Amino acid sequence: EAGVVQSPRYKIIEKKQPVAFWCNPISGHNTLYWYLQNLGQGPELLIRYENEEAVDDSQLPKDRFSAERLKGVDSTLKIQPAELGDSAVYLCASSQTGAGKAFFGQGTRLTVV
Amino acid sequence: DAKTTQPPSMDCAEGRAANLPCNHSTISGNEYVYWYRQIHSQGPQYIIHGLKNNETNEMASLIITEDRKSSTLILPHATLRDTAVYYCIVRSPNSGNTPLVFGKGTRLSVIA
DSSP, rough: OOOEEEEEEEEOOOOTTTTEEEEOOOTOOOEEEEEOOOTTTTOOEEEEEHHHHHEEEETOOOOTTTOOGGGGEEOOOOSSSOOOOEEEEEEEEEEEEOSSSOEEEOOOHHHHO | OOBBBOOOEEEETTOOOEEEEOTTOOOOOOOOEEEEEETTTTTOOOEEEEEESSEEEEOOOOEOOSSSEEEEEETTTTOOOGGGEEEEEOOOTTSOOOOOOOOOOOEEEEEE
């Protein structure tokens, strides 16, 4: 069974440019998470989806970040415009509804220069 | 905020048991203890979880104290591939599909 797939694996962009990350969760998993991980820190939740509905986006900086999960499957996370402080690893995870066992992708390492 | 306290780092000799402690003194009666680990350049990986009984699977054992205020993750025969950051998380299954809240974890270094 395929795990959570994220792309790209690495991305380098100049500040003020837009960037997008893509996530394909495990088939049948209704819950999808986007986490942000800074160096030396644990992952921090950005947004959680139940099917296509964003049910927890309180930590998402909405002035520059946006996310969508069309048809309740794949999801994209976008930053526009990117700032130097956005350099981090962006992790996607999925789980069955109500489950505490989540499966994570390998993440996208973003570097903003 | 994370509800757990873990030592920032630990070393373990290869082949020996690695015992990773976690303090969760404010845990509620319906909260589970979850353990995840994150190997360098990978996403976190689920290891094990439990409520109050000790649990064992192919990866590790979880020992929860009787008062449930602390727990220990045991890797019985640590290998170099077990070098990772280990996260202890408490989570209630009764408050909807709440997200996992990660702290800084324990960085385990397995030494040859």
